[in-house]
Amino acid sequence: MILGAHCSTAGGVHRALDRAEQIGALSCQIFVKNNMQWSARKYAECEIKEFKERRAVSKCGIVFGHTGYLINLAAPASANRERSIQSLVLEVELAAQLGLPFLVLHPGAHLGGGTEAGLRQAARALDEIFAATRKLRVRIALENTAGQGTCLGHELRHLDAIYQSVQCPDRLGVCIDTAHCFAAGYDVRTEAGWDQVVAEVKTSVGLDQVLAFHLNDSKTDLGSRVDRHAGIGQGKIGRSAFAHIVNDPRFVKHPGCLETPKSADLHEDIENLAVLRSLLRHGRPSRRQVGRDRVSPKEDDRCEFT
């Protein structure tokens, strides 16, 4: 896997690439706008230029986006679902401005409407979004979830149900989060358990649709349905599990990004990436995979990702 992390865009979207460089990430996930707001302005030409210039010299092979947390496409008809559709159309446009290949999206919560109805709502909303952005190439990578509350996506079949039901499946893909798998009851601690996840993806949407991985340990137990990320080796999944995950020969060129708790100096990202790199078995990490352990000032310690 091409190891990296979610990087903050605070101070300008190009700053995410500086942070990726700082931690030695070779892949990077960003929010294309404030992840807790519906709306945003489009990027100015100078911001796009700066991002693309930085991108051209960045060691990051892959940069992709994660959608905002307010978006819920699986809800019954409501003002918030309409807002979600508009917000995601905007995010696809912002991702296109930056030249990002895809945005990771949670399938959403059915809020009492029931699983099957929620999956239908999500698929119909995606149809609207793809129609409104038909000239853009940005794809949506549906992420599996821990299944908190009425959130869909904790069963891998949910991702497949949406994939099979949309009019433009070529605009969709999937992103697999290790902590979400574990909290949802998939025991990825063993190679057999991980293979079962991959086999289920293979026989449903197909491995060609896998666009990215989120590499997170879990503070919560197997099947807890509670989403709390931990540093690699600091949770219930454990360090050794990531050996069979990061070395999976089927995903050598896929981005695997951390979404683990960190402070402002990013030293945890540096440490977590060092742990993951130490597990890589091919024994020939490219020069690009050797991180530069530089640190800068420290601040809070909370996990802002799911």
Ligand SMILES: [Zn+2]
């Ligand atoms: Zn994730």
Ligand SMILES: [Zn+2]
């Ligand atoms: Zn997510």
